[in-house]
Amino acid sequence: MSDLPVRQGSLREHNLGLVLRQVANAPRPPSRADIAAATSLTRATVSALVDDLITGRLLAEVDPAPRAGAGRPAAGLVLAANGPAGLGLEINIDYLAACVVDLAGAVRHHRVRHADQRPRRPAEVLGELSELAATARADAEREGVEVAGAAVAVPGLVSAGGLVRLAPNLGWRGVDVPDGLGLDGLAVTVDNEANLAALGELHASQQTPASFLYVSGEIGIGAGIVLNGALYRGARGWSGELGHVAVRPDGPACRCGARGCLEQYAGQEAILHAAGTVDTEDLIRRAEDGDPATRAALTSAGTALGVAVAGVVNVLDVDTVVLGGVYAPLSRWLCPAVEAEVERRVLTAAWSPVAVRRSMLGADAASVGAAGAVVREIRDHPARWLTRALPLTP
Amino acid sequence: MSDLPVRQGSLREHNLGLVLRQVANAPRPPSRADIAAATSLTRATVSALVDDLITGRLLAEVDPAPRAGAGRPAAGLVLAANGPAGLGLEINIDYLAACVVDLAGAVRHHRVRHADQRPRRPAEVLGELSELAATARADAEREGVEVAGAAVAVPGLVSAGGLVRLAPNLGWRGVDVPDGLGLDGLAVTVDNEANLAALGELHASQQTPASFLYVSGEIGIGAGIVLNGALYRGARGWSGELGHVAVRPDGPACRCGARGCLEQYAGQEAILHAAGTVDTEDLIRRAEDGDPATRAALTSAGTALGVAVAGVVNVLDVDTVVLGGVYAPLSRWLCPAVEAEVERRVLTAAWSPVAVRRSMLGADAASVGAAGAVVREIRDHPARWLTRALPLTP
DNA sequence: GGCAAATAATTCAACCGTTGAACAAATCGT
DNA sequence: ACGATTTGTTCAACGGTTGAATTATTTGCC
Numbered sequence: 139m140s141d142l143p144v145r146q147g148s149l150r151e152h153n154l155g156l157v158l159r160q161v162a163n164a165p166r167p168p169s170r171a172d173i174a175a176a177t178s179l180t181r182a183t184v185s186a187l188v189d190d191l192i193t194g195r196l197l198a199e200v201d202p203a204p205r206a207g208a209g210r211p212a213a214g215l216v217l218a219a220n221g222p223a224g225l226g227l228e229i230n231i232d233y234l235a236a237c238v239v240d241l242a243g244a245v246r247h248h249r250v251r252h253a254d255q256r257p258r259r260p261a262e263v264l265g266e267l268s269e270l271a272a273t274a275r276a277d278a279e280r281e282g283v284e285v286a287g288a289a290v291a292v293p294g295l296v297s298a299g300g301l302v303r304l305a306p307n308l309g310w311r312g313v314d315v316p317d318g319l320g321l322d323g324l325a326v327t328v329d330n331e332a333n334l335a336a337l338g339e340l341h342a343s344q345q346t347p348a349s350f351l352y353v354s355g356e357i358g359i360g361a362g363i364v365l366n367g368a369l370y371r372g373a374r375g376w377s378g379e380l381g382h383v384a385v386r387p388d389g390p391a392c393r394c395g396a397r398g399c400l401e402q403y404a405g406q407e408a409i410l411h412a413a414g415t416v417d418t419e420d421l422i423r424r425a426e427d428g429d430p431a432t433r434a435a436l437t438s439a440g441t442a443l444g445v446a447v448a449g450v451v452n453v454l455d456v457d458t459v460v461l462g463g464v465y466a467p468l469s470r471w472l473c474p475a476v477e478a479e480v481e482r483r484v485l486t487a488a489w490s491p492v493a494v495r496r497s498m499l500g501a502d503a504a505s506v507g508a509a510g511a512v513v514r515e516i517r518d519h520p521a522r523w524l525t526r527a528l529p530l531t532p
Numbered sequence: 533m534s535d536l537p538v539r540q541g542s543l544r545e546h547n548l549g550l551v552l553r554q555v556a557n558a559p560r561p562p563s564r565a566d567i568a569a570a571t572s573l574t575r576a577t578v579s580a581l582v583d584d585l586i587t588g589r590l591l592a593e594v595d596p597a598p599r600a601g602a603g604r605p606a607a608g609l610v611l612a613a614n615g616p617a618g619l620g621l622e623i624n625i626d627y628l629a630a631c632v633v634d635l636a637g638a639v640r641h642h643r644v645r646h647a648d649q650r651p652r653r654p655a656e657v658l659g660e661l662s663e664l665a666a667t668a669r670a671d672a673e674r675e676g677v678e679v680a681g682a683a684v685a686v687p688g689l690v691s692a693g694g695l696v697r698l699a700p701n702l703g704w705r706g707v708d709v710p711d712g713l714g715l716d717g718l719a720v721t722v723d724n725e726a727n728l729a730a731l732g733e734l735h736a737s738q739q740t741p742a743s744f745l746y747v748s749g750e751i752g753i754g755a756g757i758v759l760n761g762a763l764y765r766g767a768r769g770w771s772g773e774l775g776h777v778a779v780r781p782d783g784p785a786c787r788c789g790a791r792g793c794l795e796q797y798a799g800q801e802a803i804l805h806a807a808g809t810v811d812t813e814d815l816i817r818r819a820e821d822g823d824p825a826t827r828a829a830l831t832s833a834g835t836a837l838g839v840a841v842a843g844v845v846n847v848l849d850v851d852t853v854v855l856g857g858v859y860a861p862l863s864r865w866l867c868p869a870v871e872a873e874v875e876r877r878v879l880t881a882a883w884s885p886v887a888v889r890r891s892m893l894g895a896d897a898a899s900v901g902a903a904g905a906v907v908r909e910i911r912d913h914p915a916r917w918l919t920r921a922l923p924l925t926p
Numbered sequence: 927g928g929c930a931a932a933t934a935a936t937t938c939a940a941c942c943g944t945t946g947a948a949c950a951a952a953t954c955g956t
Numbered sequence: 957a958c959g960a961t962t963t964g965t966t967c968a969a970c971g972g973t974t975g976a977a978t979t980a981t982t983t984g985c986c
Contacts, residue, residue: 141553143571144546146942146973152538153943159535171963177537183944185964209962210952295880303883349767361847370759372849373743379879383843386780387835396877441781446843449777453755453844455766483790485773486689489697540944540971547972565934577973579935603933604981 150187151521153179157187158196158217158520162242163344167200167214188215194524195221196241196516217242222286222523223278224512225324227267228505229292229315230331231255231307231357234263236270237502238278238285239509241517243341247277248502260310264318271321286516286523287325289508290315291334293356295376300328306393307357329371329511331504332378335462335497336362337369338507341514342498350458351450352497353380353443354504355465357406363454381405383446403442406464409435418464425471436471443472444479451484451492462497469496544581545915547573551581552590552611552914556636557738561594561608582609588918589615590635590910611636616680616917617672618906619718621661622899623686623709624725625649625701625751628657630664631896632672632679633903635911637735641671642896654704658712665715680910680917681719683902684709685728687750689770694722700787701751723765723905725898726772729856729891730756731763732901735908736892744852745844746891747774747837748898749859751800757848775799777840797836800858803829812858819865827865834866838873845878845886856891863890 142148160173170188174181191197200214221241228235232254238247249270255263267290275285292315294305300316316326336352339362352362359381363370371377381401382394389398402408406418412435415421424432447459459476461469477494481487497503516523536542554567564582568575585591594608615635622629626648632641643664649657661684669679686709688699694710710720730746733756746756753775757764765771775795776788783792796802800812806829809815818826841853853870855863871888875881891897910917 141550143550143573144543144973146543146944149538149540149543149943149972156535156537169963179537180945181964182946182966186943207962208952208954208960210964212963347767363847365759365764370848373741373851374849374880374884376880376884377847377849379846379849382846382877382879384839384877385778387839394879399877445778445781449840449843450847452773452776453757453771453847454764455768455771455773457767483776483778483793485776485788486768486770490768490770538944540973543943543972563934574974575935576937576975580972601933602931602983604935606934 147521151519153183154187154190154520154524155518157184158191158517161197161215162217162517167216169212169214171212173215190524191520194520196520196523217517219244220282221284222513222516223283224509224514224516225271225274225278225285225288226334226505226507226509226512227271227288227290227319228331228334228508229255229263229267229290229308230504231293234267234270235502235505236267236274237505237509238274238283239506239513240283241513243510243513245506245509246281246283247274248505249274250505256307256309260313261318264313264315268319268321271319275321275324285324287327287512288319288321289334289511290319290326290328291331291504291508292328293331293358293360296328296330297375300326302328327511329508330360330362330375330378331356332360332362332462333369333371334362334505334507334511335499335503336364336460336507337511337514338499338503339460339462339497340364340367340369341507341510342503346498347456347458349454349456350460351447351454351456352460352462352503353447353465354463355404355406355461355468356463359401359405359443361450363456365454365456380446380450383449385442385445400442400446404439404446409439409468412438418467422467425468433471436468437475440472440475441479444476445483447476447494448480448483451480451487455486457490457492459492459494460497461494462500462503466497466500541915545913547577548581548585548914548918549912551578552585552911555591555609556611556911561610563606563608565606567609584918585914588914590914590917611911613638614676615678616907616910617677618903618908618910619665619668619672619679619682620728620899620901620903620906621665621682621684621713622725622728622902623649623657623661623684623702624898625687628661628664629896629899630661630668631899631903632668632677633900633907634677635907637904637907639900639903640675640677641668642899643668644899650701650703654707655712658707658709662713662715665713669715679718681721681906682713682715683728683905684713684720684722685725685898685902686722687725687752687754690722690724691769694720696722721905723902724754724756724769724772725750726754726756726856727763727765728756728899728901728905729893729897730758730854730901731905731908732893732897733854733856733891734758734761734763735901735904736897740892741850741852743848743850744854745841745848745850746854746856746897747841747859749798749800749855749857749862753795753799753837755844757850759848759850774840774844777843779836779839794836794840798833798840803833803862806832812861816861819862830862830865831869834869835873837866838870839877841870841888842874842877845874845881849880851884851886853886853888854891855888856894856897860891860894 174184198218223240235250302313332354348367361378361380382399386398392399413432568578592612617634629644696707726748742761748754755772755774776793780792786793807826
């Protein structure tokens with residue numbers, strides 16, 4: 139119920155987006171006539187809209203596909219591969235990442251630099267990330283795509299304007315990320331890592347459902363909530379703090395000050411401790427080898443996770459739960475325990491099953507999701523891109 | 533991101549709604565010029581839109597308010613009191629209710645019939661409710677308002693088409709409510725009691741926040757989730773099952789089959805049992821008299837409720853929790869305990885407080901909310917009402 | 927009392943985006 | 957080679973908004 143007036147121009151804006159999404163979601167390059175049929179706009183209107191999109195470098199024509207039957211061959215339309223692209227950046231506990239995704243969703247550049255970020259000062263971290271970003275941008279521009287904006291994934295709570303209010307496991311408090319990056323002339327947005335990973339998951343595949351819960355297991359446990367195809371960020375942008383949902387109200391003390399938080403049962407450190415190791419690679423190896431203590435630790439973590447997830451599903455009624463972050467490689471052993479609790483505790487599970495599955499993108503979900511969020515913005519609002527302030531060509 | 537094409541007519545539809553909402557939300561009757569200034573539409577356009585709305589009996593002109601300064605006096609615009617109205621019906625464990633709310637939000641008719649519905653067959657209950665509805669409708673029509681549709685609040689899970697899939701405390705399973713009511717020629721929607729009560733609360737006051745959690749304490753515990761000014765119903769319409777969120781994973785068995793559900797700690801029956809009485813009126817009296825066992829029972833229930841609510845707030849990031857149903861008259865004793873747990877367990881509570889308060893509408897929230905939902909639909913989509921199939925006047 | 931200033935509402939030609947029909951372009955089947 | 961068929965474009969018409977001009981109605985001031 140947007141309370142903005144609608145003028146003639148808004149019509150155009152909406153329909154440009156409609157056509158663009160139609161091309162994006164089609165299984166194969168559609169013709170102008172296909173789009174007209176699918177949208178119930180007239181061929182004349184679609185032609186006019188497509189012209190605008192082609193001159194704006196958002197769409198491109200491809201050779202007509204060989205067709206059966208008579209008639210003039212149709213020119214196929216695809217999202218432009220040399221149009222605008224999104225730059226996705228990720229700051230995590232033990233790595234930095236940068237990637238570029240073009241309008242069609244293809245990953246054109248991707249680079250990860252592993253290193254523990256906890257001992258470093260925020261300015262150092264942002265400086266190195268800025269270098270990664272510059273490399274990515276130069277690389278992309280060499281391929282002929284223009285980076286239209288950047289999104290940064292951070293494992294913490296983010297306020298409007300890109301201020302990281304609190305990133306507990308990184309030890310950050312009140313860090314201005316766009317300022318520290320200093321990417322001149324590029325629009326930079328900052329968001330929670332789980333939120334962007336959830337968006338990545340949403341766009342990774344056509345069959346991802348419109349509403350789901352993405353659970354990101356790292357040192358902390360975050361969740362990205364997608365409802366009806368849109369990310370839900372909460373009243374103040376701080377939704378998804380699944381790690382601090384109570385599993386046992388009088389359980390062990392959590393560093394947040396409360397007791398019995400999920401993080402104490404299913405956080406990365408709790409699992410490693412229970413399994414008697416300090417390294418995730420090692421944990422996976424032991425689980426594969428069938429080590430009983432490791433298996434027991436994972437079942438126990440899965441059960442706790444299942445209790446918390448079941449609570450969320452009871453309240454939100456989503457039919458899919460996606461396990462990401464470190465949970466993704468561990469999902470083989472976690473899923474059964476999570477599913478059992480969900481089955482038992484979700485009121486509607488009896489006649490309407492809830493699917494629990496691993497992330498399709500794995501560890502790259504957040505950075506790819508961040509880049510995808512940038513191009514998705516253009517895809518959903520092409521008029522803003524087409525009418526942007528163009529850099530003066532001297 | 534609606535994927536519908538936008539034609540010229542959609543323009544009109546949107547702007548009709550815009551003007552109507554502008555009138556609805558104004559503190560005093562605005563003039564056409566006021567609306568033009570507020571919406572940035574031109575006065576010419578607003579005049580044309582207002583004409584349509586007046587001839588369609590959705591708006592009315594009132595005498596010009598005395599103005600300071602020179603100039604032609606402005607004709608004030610108000611929502612028509614003799615236009616369409618909504619019929620709200622409620623089926624609850626121990627009463628039936630019917631009410632009529634006009635476009636301006638005024639309750640024009642309200643009647644409650646107390647009786648335990650559990651021993652009766654669904655058909656009987658629906659028959660009596662149908663009588664209540666007919667009386668309400670006749671009463672409203674005598675006052676000159678036309679009932680445009682009905683909404684029914686039910687304490688249970690509702691599928692599309694108005695089928696009550698499960699209402700555990702009523703003992704209903706697979707009951708077709710619109711069919712059983714048989715309100716000829718009237719569009720009937722059916723929804724969960726907590727959902728409609730949440731909508732009632734949302735529209736009860738201008739300062740209700742756009743995102744909040746409405747908790748309806750009855751024999752079961754339901755929740756209505758309002759996000760960004762809209763009710764969130766879940767992927768399948770079964771959101772808000774707060775009563776079956778786990779408070780202690782290995783607590784007492786719940787009739788849903790799981791263990792330690794909130795309902796076992798803070799449901800009406802659990803509270804009554806812990807306080808040593810069987811009647812809610814008596815419970816309130818004892819609490820007022822300061823009976824220690826009663827006060828302890830309420831604190832204990834409030835704490836359990838607080839644990840569950842804190843989990844939801846951590847995940848959804850709403851800044852307001854409204855206690856309704858039987859919790860409303862008990863809120864004086866429940867709120868402190870709920871607030872304490874929320875304060876302790878919500879990660880962001882430290883710098884951004886979460887308000888816990890009682891419902892403003894109390895027991896009438898669901899029926900008034902149901903009626904309000906009907907008129908709200910017209911207010912948000914006036915074009916659908918204006919172009920409806922008119923009954924032939926012979 | 928009369929007149930200028932001010933504000934509200936309506937009228938009307940112009941403009942913008944979509945529509946639908948007519949038309950041109952390109953291919954297939956016979 | 958020619959008609960059938962489908963794609964894509966052209967163009968007059970239409971619906972809805974715009975902005976300026978016009979009319980309507982009041983206050984304030986001389």
